Amino acid sequence: MTHRTMIWGFVVSFFCLLAINHTFSAEVSMKSKNDETSTTPIASIIPKPAKISFGDGFFAIKPDTIIMADEEVQKEAEYLADVLQPAMGLGFALKVQLRENMQESNNSIILKIDPLLNALGDEGYKMSVSGERVIISGAKPAGVFYGCQTLRQMLPIEIFGDKKAEGVDWKVPCAEIEDQPRFEWRGQLFDCCRHFFSVDTVKRAIDLLALHKMNRLHWHLTEDQGWRVEIKKYPKLTEVGAWRIENDGSRYGGFYTQKEMREIVEYASACHIMVVPEIEMPGHSIAALASYPHLGCTGGPYKVANSWGVFTDVYCAGNKDVFRFIEDVLTEVLDIFPSPYIHIGGDECPKDAWKKCSKCQARIQAENLKDEHELQSYFIKRIDKFLTGKGRRLIGWDEILEGGLSPNAVVQSWRGIKGGIESARQSHDVIMSPTTHCYLDYDYTSISVEKSYLFEPVPSELTEKESRHILGLEGNIWAERVSNQDRLDFQLYPRLTALSEVGWSPKAARDWNDFDVRLNTHLKRLELLGVKYGKDEMGPILQDAQLLGHWSANQMKMEGVELEWDATPFIKDAGKYHVIFFYKKGASALQIEWAALLENGKEIQRDTHQGWSGAVKRDIVFTFLLPERAAGAAYAIRAFGIPQGDEDSNGDVLIKFDE
Ligand SMILES: [Zn+2]
Missing domain, CATH: 2.60.120 (Jelly Rolls)
Structure with missing residues (x-):
C-alpha cells in the first residue's frame, strides 16, 4: 500500500467515524416528487452490483403492497415476504399472488422469470424500481433470489431488525440494475469438527451467506477431533467418534443425524446454496479409527484427539476393509447430499504409519508404486473413480495434485495460490482459498478486512484460457479456536463480507475505499441481525x-x-x-x-x-x-x-x- 492510499484510507475512515454518529453513513438525501425528503442507503449494496443507476423518486412499500410472482419463483416471493415481515410488522400483510392469475398492477413487487435474460447467466437478474412498482426478473430462480437480496439492502437499514420498526417509511430508491456474479463458486468452509455447532447455527450461517449472495457451504464434517455425520451402517462413528474427552475430563462433542442434515440441505437449497460435504481421508481420521480400530495400520487402540495438530495415525491404505468402509460411508453421504461435488480432504497425511505397515508396503509392491506418496495418490484416485462412477465430482485440497488425478477432479488451493496455478494449467477446475487472504480463523492482525478484500482469485500468471478453470473462492473458518457462535461471527465478519464482493463484483468495480464506506452501513445491518462482527470501534x-x-x-x-x-x-x-x-x-x-x-x-x-x-x-x-x-x-x-x-x-x- 502506498502512503497516498494510506492517507486517503485514513481520511475516509475518519469521515465515516464522524458520519456514523449522526446518521448511517453512505446515505444519500433524496427528494421525492412532493418534495418530502427521505434518506435511503442507496450507495451501500454489498456485494456491489455490476451495473446500477439511480433515478428520481422512490417506490414506497405500503400496508397494501402485494408481492406478485410467477409460479416458478413462488418460493423466492415467500422468502422475500418472510424477510420483510418482521421489521415491517403485522400491518404489512405482504401477500404473495401468482402473476398468471392477474395483470401486473401498480403498488406491487413483481418477481418473474424472463428467458430473454439468459445472457446474465443462472444467477444474474434485472431489477427495475419505479414509483409504481418493483420488477425483479432473471432467467432462473437463483437470479430472482439475488434480486430480492439487493432489494433488502435498498430499503432503510431498519428492515434487518427482528421486531417491528416504528416510524420508518419503507422506501426503495428508483433504480435500474443489471447484475450477475463474476465467479460461480462463492463459498464458506465451516469446520464443525474441532468445535461442534448446532443445526440452528448452521442455518444462521446459511442466512448470512444468502445475504451476501454466496452460494456454497463447504461443510467440514469429519476430523481427528470428532466425526459429525450419522452413518447408519457404522453406528460407532457417532457413538464413539463424535465424542472426545477433554484434558479436564469433560466429554465434548455432538453429531448431525441424517434427518438434520437433509433438513439443512433443504434449507440451504431454498437460499440457492449448495451444501458440499467434506469427508476427510486418508489423514485427519483418528475419530473414525477410534470407532473402528481395524481401519488403522496398527489396529489401535486409538482415542478421538483432544488437541490440535496433524496426527500420524491415518487410514491404512493397504487394507481392503478401509476402501469398503469409505465407499459405504460415501454411499450414505451421497444419499443425503445431492451436491454434484464431494470434498474428500486429502491434505496433511503423514506417511509414518504407512512406512511401517506390512499391508501398506504390500499394496505399494502390488500396485507398482514408487513410494508412500504414490500410495496416497493411489488412494485418492481410487475414491475419485468411485465418486465419478456415481456421477459426482471429487474436490480435494491441493495435496491431491501430487501423483496425478482424473481430469474431473477439482483442486482447492490453500497453501498459497501455487497449487491453484498448477491445477489450472493441468486443466483442473480450482477453488481458491489461500491461507494468506481466506483463512478467516486467523487473527485480524495477519489478515485484515482490507487484505481479504484485496484478494484476487485469478493469478496474473494464467492465460485467459487457463483462468477459466478458476471457479471461485472460499473463506475458510477452521474451528480450533472458535468454540461458540459469537467467536464465529467475530472471525467471519466482516471479512467474509469483503470476500463476498471479491466473488461477485466485476474486478474493475472493486475499490477498497468505496467498499469501506459501504461497509459502515452494512455493519449496521449485521448488528441488527445480531452478528457480533470484529471491527475496531474504540x-x-x-x-x-x-x-x-x-x-x-x-x-x-x-x-x-x-x-x-x-x-x-x-x-x-x-x-x-x-x-x-x-x-x-x-x-x-x-x-x-x-x-x-x-x-x-x-x-x-x-x-x-x-x-x-x-x-x-x-x-x-x-x-x-x-x-x-x-x-x-x-x-x-x-x-x-x-x-x-x-x-x-x-x-x-x-x-x-x-x-
Ligand atoms: Zn497400513
Missing part, C-alpha cells in the same frame, strides 16, 4: 482513560503470562473502574482471559471473560466495582494474557473511573 471507550501501564513483547510467553500493574494512584474513591487492554503494535494480538483487582496484594474481584486486543479489538474492557476505598491501602490490577501467534505483542493498559 474511540468512546478510551475517552478520559488514564495510562496504567503497558505490556510488551519481552514479557510475553506463548503459554500465557500473568502481569500486574500498580493502580494505587488511580483508585481514589469507591465506585466503578474500567481497565482497558489496548494493543498498539507487534505481530500478535493479546487474548486476555481474566483481570483482577487486588487490595494490599489480595485479590478482591475478578472479571473473567475472553478479551481480544489486536488490530481488531473485542471485549477489551474489564470492570470492577470497589465498594469501599480502604484508607492507606495499595491497589493493583492483575491479568492473564496469551499472545496469539508469537510473542510480539505490545500495548497499553488504561484505567478509567466511572462515577
Whole structure:
C-alpha cells in the first residue's frame, strides 16, 4: 500500500467515524416528487452490483403492497415476504399472488422469470424500481433470489431488525440494475469438527451467506477431533467418534443425524446454496479409527484427539476393509447430499504409519508404486473413480495434485495460490482459498478486512484460457479456536463480507475505499441481525482513560503470562473502574482471559471473560466495582494474557473511573 492510499484510507475512515454518529453513513438525501425528503442507503449494496443507476423518486412499500410472482419463483416471493415481515410488522400483510392469475398492477413487487435474460447467466437478474412498482426478473430462480437480496439492502437499514420498526417509511430508491456474479463458486468452509455447532447455527450461517449472495457451504464434517455425520451402517462413528474427552475430563462433542442434515440441505437449497460435504481421508481420521480400530495400520487402540495438530495415525491404505468402509460411508453421504461435488480432504497425511505397515508396503509392491506418496495418490484416485462412477465430482485440497488425478477432479488451493496455478494449467477446475487472504480463523492482525478484500482469485500468471478453470473462492473458518457462535461471527465478519464482493463484483468495480464506506452501513445491518462482527470501534471507550501501564513483547510467553500493574494512584474513591487492554503494535494480538483487582496484594474481584486486543479489538474492557476505598491501602490490577501467534505483542493498559 502506498502512503497516498494510506492517507486517503485514513481520511475516509475518519469521515465515516464522524458520519456514523449522526446518521448511517453512505446515505444519500433524496427528494421525492412532493418534495418530502427521505434518506435511503442507496450507495451501500454489498456485494456491489455490476451495473446500477439511480433515478428520481422512490417506490414506497405500503400496508397494501402485494408481492406478485410467477409460479416458478413462488418460493423466492415467500422468502422475500418472510424477510420483510418482521421489521415491517403485522400491518404489512405482504401477500404473495401468482402473476398468471392477474395483470401486473401498480403498488406491487413483481418477481418473474424472463428467458430473454439468459445472457446474465443462472444467477444474474434485472431489477427495475419505479414509483409504481418493483420488477425483479432473471432467467432462473437463483437470479430472482439475488434480486430480492439487493432489494433488502435498498430499503432503510431498519428492515434487518427482528421486531417491528416504528416510524420508518419503507422506501426503495428508483433504480435500474443489471447484475450477475463474476465467479460461480462463492463459498464458506465451516469446520464443525474441532468445535461442534448446532443445526440452528448452521442455518444462521446459511442466512448470512444468502445475504451476501454466496452460494456454497463447504461443510467440514469429519476430523481427528470428532466425526459429525450419522452413518447408519457404522453406528460407532457417532457413538464413539463424535465424542472426545477433554484434558479436564469433560466429554465434548455432538453429531448431525441424517434427518438434520437433509433438513439443512433443504434449507440451504431454498437460499440457492449448495451444501458440499467434506469427508476427510486418508489423514485427519483418528475419530473414525477410534470407532473402528481395524481401519488403522496398527489396529489401535486409538482415542478421538483432544488437541490440535496433524496426527500420524491415518487410514491404512493397504487394507481392503478401509476402501469398503469409505465407499459405504460415501454411499450414505451421497444419499443425503445431492451436491454434484464431494470434498474428500486429502491434505496433511503423514506417511509414518504407512512406512511401517506390512499391508501398506504390500499394496505399494502390488500396485507398482514408487513410494508412500504414490500410495496416497493411489488412494485418492481410487475414491475419485468411485465418486465419478456415481456421477459426482471429487474436490480435494491441493495435496491431491501430487501423483496425478482424473481430469474431473477439482483442486482447492490453500497453501498459497501455487497449487491453484498448477491445477489450472493441468486443466483442473480450482477453488481458491489461500491461507494468506481466506483463512478467516486467523487473527485480524495477519489478515485484515482490507487484505481479504484485496484478494484476487485469478493469478496474473494464467492465460485467459487457463483462468477459466478458476471457479471461485472460499473463506475458510477452521474451528480450533472458535468454540461458540459469537467467536464465529467475530472471525467471519466482516471479512467474509469483503470476500463476498471479491466473488461477485466485476474486478474493475472493486475499490477498497468505496467498499469501506459501504461497509459502515452494512455493519449496521449485521448488528441488527445480531452478528457480533470484529471491527475496531474504540474511540468512546478510551475517552478520559488514564495510562496504567503497558505490556510488551519481552514479557510475553506463548503459554500465557500473568502481569500486574500498580493502580494505587488511580483508585481514589469507591465506585466503578474500567481497565482497558489496548494493543498498539507487534505481530500478535493479546487474548486476555481474566483481570483482577487486588487490595494490599489480595485479590478482591475478578472479571473473567475472553478479551481480544489486536488490530481488531473485542471485549477489551474489564470492570470492577470497589465498594469501599480502604484508607492507606495499595491497589493493583492483575491479568492473564496469551499472545496469539508469537510473542510480539505490545500495548497499553488504561484505567478509567466511572462515577
Ligand atoms: Zn497400513
